[in-house]
Amino acid sequence: MTHSANRIVDSDTLAVRRASLLVGTRIAVACAAVVAVVIVAVFVYILSEISPGELFEPVPDTDNLQVSAVNLLWAAAVLGVALIILAGVLSWLVTRRAVEPLGDVLRLQRAFVADASHELRTPLAVLDARLQILQRTLPAGDPSSSVVAELRGDAKDLIHIVNDLLESAEIGGAAAHDTDVTDLVAAVDDAVQSLVLIAVDQHITIEIDATQPAPVRVPASSITRCVVALLDNAVRFAPSGSIITVGVAVTKKMVTVTVRDRGPGIQGIDPARIFDRFAHSGAAVDSGGHARTGFGIGLSLVREIAVRYGGTVHVVDSSVAGTAIRLTLPRSRQA
Template sequence: MIRSRTRIVDSDTLAIRRASRLVGTRIAIACAAVVAVVIVAVFVYILSEISPGELFEPVPDTDNLQVSAVNLLRAAGVLGVALIILAGVLSFLVTRRAVQPLGDVLRIQRAFVADASHELRTPLAVLDARLQILQRTLPADDPSSSVVAELRSDAKDLIHIVNDLLESAEVGGAAVHDTVVVDLVAAVEAAVQSMALIAVDKNITIEMDAAQPAPVRVPASSITRCAVALLDNAVRFAPSGSIVAVGVAVTKKTVVVTVRDRGPGIQGIDPARIFDRFAHSGVAVDGGGAARTGFGIGLSLVREIAVRYGGAVHVVDSGAAGTAISLTLPRAKPAAS
């Protein structure tokens, strides 16, 4: 069996690196533009002070040093290039140091979320257990039975949210161990079977089209969790009676899972931002699905897992005809015998 050691990279670290590169590049370009303007000004000044015929003639110096205009221009050009390179290096170093406190804050935030989630899990579990006992002791014709059932449903929702928060916080900080090759198709099929039970209530059909095999070095539970989050989002906004399509495509280097719904599309928010924690759109969603504008933390968890294992997740397209989201993961090489 081939062992593969994966480098830990969470989405927060990736975002900081992108911001650092972007700011550093802009500073470098600005510095380069200033140096270029200065060099051009020097060129223009030197050329304006001499005639074309004198351009290649050496100019005698009082100390018997002879310098030609061409050599002077060449020296100015070399100096300008050196200054541009120096400005670029310094800008990246300064930017990297400047964004370091932001990374520390994000790590503290992640630790706080994990700690808070741990503290909330136990009392919520106790609350759910007590509600379950109360629900069992109530007679079937008790008028408060429906209220207790709703309370227990709300408690379960809170437990799911806390579990998602905890998993999202721990995914980026937990150590990555060697992962065996698993079949992504089987893990996605497990998610489809689970979500099909929920989709039935809305008269939605989930159809899957997958190629065999689809080997990846990602835990099957993580793949199933990602597929459930993508399907939950699709079913939530899909109109009643529609079809949610799940496709698995295998290329030479990647495995791509695409979930497509027939909902109204992403509205009131940049599609790339739906993977942020607790992202909310600015307008109400109408025309299919519940009138919810929040995307929860399920999609942010998908991004965490994808980035952690060298993959990515993005919105393929979104419009009045529906939304398609793709999860891309590196394809695993066959194990050596």
């Protein structure tokens, strides 16, 4: 295993780096603008005080130092460039130091999520087991059977949420290991099959468009987990009777999976933020979808997995005609 494979790079680290770069760039641009204004003012003043013919004539001062206007302008320009570069370097250093507490907070948040999830898994598993025993002991036709079944469903939902939280925290805090080549198309097909029943119940069709193998060095379970999360989100907002398409494209270096629904689009939140943990969207509108809001932990987990294996995930487009989300992973050259 190479040294680079052991390096821990998660979405939180990348977010801190992006914030540092963004703030540092803005400060550097502001400083550069101030310096540029000063230099331009010097140029304008010098050119307004002398005629064009005097630009190259040396101007003596009281100490017998002779300098031409052109040399003075060149000196001012060089000094301005040096000050701009210095401002950029200092802005970058200061910004990196300033955002370090943000990185610490994100790491503490991840640790808290992992600890809380571990603590919740056991009591939830016990609760589900007891509800299962109660469900089996109820006589046939008991009016409380439906209520117990709903309670079991609620308990399972909580267990899934806790598992997602724990998986997100653990993936983000661990380095990626070398893995065998996986056919992404097969993993995508597994994900589609696991969501077909839910989609059929809501009269939604899921179609796959994959014409060739897509080799990647990502565990099949991780790919399936990502596509399940993307499809779950699409089914949640897709109107009844619509079609969800899953397209797989292969280039020389990358493999992409694009999930497109015909829902109302992302509402109530910046599309770029739907992959943040605990981000919530607006409710589905009249064009279809469920009333429950939020993108849950699932999409943040997709980003964690994508970043871990050198990929990305982003919203391609989102409008009243639907939403398309694309997962991109490096293509493996070894079959």
